[in-house]
Amino acid sequence: MSESPGPSSGRIRSSIESVGAFAYERKDQLGAGVRYIGGMAYMLGDTFAWAYRGLFKSDIKFGWPSLVVQMVRVGVKSIGIVCIVQVFIGVILALQLAPTLQTYGQLERVADVVGIAVVRELGPLLTAIVLSGFAGASIAAEVGAMVESEEVKALRAHALNPIRFLVVPRFLATTVMIIVLTVIADYIGVFGGFLTSVYILDVPPQLYITLTQAALKTGDFITGLVKAGVFGAVIALIACYEGFHVTGGPAGVGNATTSTVVKSIVALIGIDALFTAVFYTLGI
Amino acid sequence: MSEQDVAISIRNLEKSFTKADGTEIRVLQGVTFDILRGETMIIMGGSGCGKSTLLNCLIGEYTVTGGEVLYKTKKMETPRDLARMSEAELNDLRMSFGILFQSGALFNSMTVADNVALPLIEHSYVDPSIIDIVVTLKLQQVKMLAHRDKMPSQLSGGQKKRAGLARATALDPETLFYDEPSAGLDPVTSAAIDELMMDLSKKLHVTTIVVTHEMDSAFRIADRMVMLEKGKVLRIGKREDFEAIRDADPHELTSADDRLIHQFLNGESSGPLTDAEGMTEFEKLIRAES
Numbered sequence: 144m145s146e147s148p149g150p151s152s153g154r155i156r157s158s159i160e161s162v163g164a165f166a167y168e169r170k171d172q173l174g175a176g177v178r179y180i181g182g183m184a185y186m187l188g189d190t191f192a193w194a195y196r197g198l199f200k201s202d203i204k205f206g207w208p209s210l211v212v213q214m215v216r217v218g219v220k221s222i223g224i225v226c227i228v229q230v231f232i233g234v235i236l237a238l239q240l241a242p243t244l245q246t247y248g249q250l251e252r253v254a255d256v257v258g259i260a261v262v263r264e265l266g267p268l269l270t271a272i273v274l275s276g277f278a279g280a281s282i283a284a285e286v287g288a289m290v291e292s293e294e295v296k297a298l299r300a301h302a303l304n305p306i307r308f309l310v311v312p313r314f315l316a317t318t319v320m321i322i323v324l325t326v327i328a329d330y331i332g333v334f335g336g337f338l339t340s341v342y343i344l345d346v347p348p349q350l351y352i353t354l355t356q357a358a359l360k361t362g363d364f365i366t367g368l369v370k371a372g373v374f375g376a377v378i379a380l381i382a383c384y385e386g387f388h389v390t391g392g393p394a395g396v397g398n399a400t401t402s403t404v405v406k407s408i409v410a411l412i413g414i415d416a417l418f419t420a421v422f423y424t425l426g427i
Numbered sequence: 428m429s430e431q432d433v434a435i436s437i438r439n440l441e442k443s444f445t446k447a448d449g450t451e452i453r454v455l456q457g458v459t460f461d462i463l464r465g466e467t468m469i470i471m472g473g474s475g476c477g478k479s480t481l482l483n484c485l486i487g488e489y490t491v492t493g494g495e496v497l498y499k500t501k502k503m504e505t506p507r508d509l510a511r512m513s514e515a516e517l518n519d520l521r522m523s524f525g526i527l528f529q530s531g532a533l534f535n536s537m538t539v540a541d542n543v544a545l546p547l548i549e550h551s552y553v554d555p556s557i558i559d560i561v562v563t564l565k566l567q568q569v570k571m572l573a574h575r576d577k578m579p580s581q582l583s584g585g586q587k588k589r590a591g592l593a594r595a596t597a598l599d600p601e602t603l604f605y606d607e608p609s610a611g612l613d614p615v616t617s618a619a620i621d622e623l624m625m626d627l628s629k630k631l632h633v634t635t636i637v638v639t640h641e642m643d644s645a646f647r648i649a650d651r652m653v654m655l656e657k658g659k660v661l662r663i664g665k666r667e668d669f670e671a672i673r674d675a676d677p678h679e680l681t682s683a684d685d686r687l688i689h690q691f692l693n694g695e696s697s698g699p700l701t702d703a704e705g706m707t708e709f710e711k712l713i714r715a716e717s
Contacts (some may be wrong), residue, residue, distance in 0.1 A: 293528045293530055293532035294534055296532065297526070297532035299488065300521060300528075301546045301549075302518035302522050302550065303549055
């Protein structure tokens with residue numbers, strides 16, 4: 144004899160129905176999200192394939208001049224703004240932490256906290272956020288304008304793959320240069336904290352340097368730089384993807400740049416949270 | 428018409444687009460005609476008739492919904508359907524044709540000479556000095572040698588099209604496509620581009636396909652013409668056939684199609700193409716969408 148369904152099975156059924164109804168109502172957005180992620184994954188695969196062929200096979204020529212141009216544009220031109228942001232971050236961190244640490248009589252520990260916060264977290268993240276506005280928006284606008292002016296179509300018409308010509312140099316340049324910029328950002332951020340601690344908080348300079356060196360381990364640098372590389376790849380991919388999907392003339396190009404910055408920042412913070420959780424679990 | 432004369436054979440070509448709300452728009456419906464080797468074929472029709480979509484299907488930019496686009500080139504002696512080609516085969520085919528886009532579509536980050544050189548650098552392994560000679564020849568052909576070191580932003584509309592044409596002919600194509608070559612040009616520059624197109628067609632012995640709604644230009648350069656209306660072939664024939672309809676007294680035209688073609692070719696505001704307010708089907712569609 145079968146048992147009649149109780150009140151708990153009714154609740155489970157109604158919960159499942161609610162989830163189903165929720166998903167059904169948002170099927171268009173879900174579909175668009177899946178298409179977006181799928182499109183990005185496809186572009187990433189294609190980018191790796193073309194980069195591999197260009198760098199390690201002799202059947203196609205690798206565009207070194209184009210890569211250098213993009214590295215200068217993405218990296219060299221961003222150095223100034225990254226330095227300004229990071230020096231302020233060092234100053235802010237030191238001043239914000241000082242009162243609390245002073246309460247415990249540990250003011251000189253500003254050096255440890257600034258060092259670890261900048262190298263593990265704020266160096267890569269803020270450099271990536273600056274780059275998403277500085278380089279990401281500009282890549283999206285440039286690629287979008289090329290789509291609108293039929294340049295991308297002209298590339299295909301001449302049997303030249305747009306991923307190879309447009310995405311690969313921008314992807315590699317952003318990924319490599321963000322790592323270089325993060326190294327610079329790490330030093331500048333720590334230097335900002337040093338200046339504040341020495342000249343405002345009266346921490347002896349040698350003590351600050353000794354404590355920073357003692358607090359920072361190689362793993363801190365590596366985790367920061369790994370994150371930076373992934374951030375760079377994500378910014379370049381989102382910017383190129385948005386650029387390739389521009390429609391509607393100049394307004395569409397404007398929308399692509401805005402969308403690139405917004406989506407990049409959300410993605411960067413999400414990925415950062417994921418990295419932090421993984422590193423925490425692994426004890427790195 | 429013998430089989431070997433056909434360069435491109437279009438068979439029952441269908442192309443549909445799905446709008447955001449899920450409705451389907453059939454832009455091309457059963458388009459069928461042949462393009463002969465060495466001829467200049469004009470594809471014409473009003474706004475929204477599907478001529479640009481047809482061009483995009485012919486160059487492999489759009490995937491067709493149905494039907495076939497069969498190409499026969501020096502390399503591919505047996506006609507091959509574009510839709511069944513692999514990416515590598517499609518690229519091989521693309522190397523056998525050149526395209527002049529409406530805006531010229533020059534790569535803005537490169538000089539005129541670099542634009543022309545790019546297909547040669549990418550698709551050949553010849554010495555840079557030879558590439559330089561070929562670029563010089565191609566630019567001479569379109570009377571743009573004096574502008575070889577200029578950036579596209581420094582060129583006029585006509586000059587951009589000339590430079591685009593030099594790039595399109597860089598690999599000595601068998602087929603040349605032109606998308607609205609006279610659009611945005613003054614009548615004198617437009618006539619000069621037409622002469623250039625005819626000159627290249629003769630010198631290079633290429634098959635020329637021109638999408639346009641500039642009738643003066645079309646009648647100057649055409650061997651044959653095809654008129655599209657609502658995504659279908661309304662009429663295909665020799666230039667002289669269309670000239671006869673254009674010059675005829677509309678009251679003497681008995682066929683509805685002839686009256687429609689007459690109105691289009693003469694650019695008249697009233698006739699079978701327009702309603703009582705003088706609006707075409709396309710304009711009504713745009714108004715309904717907005």
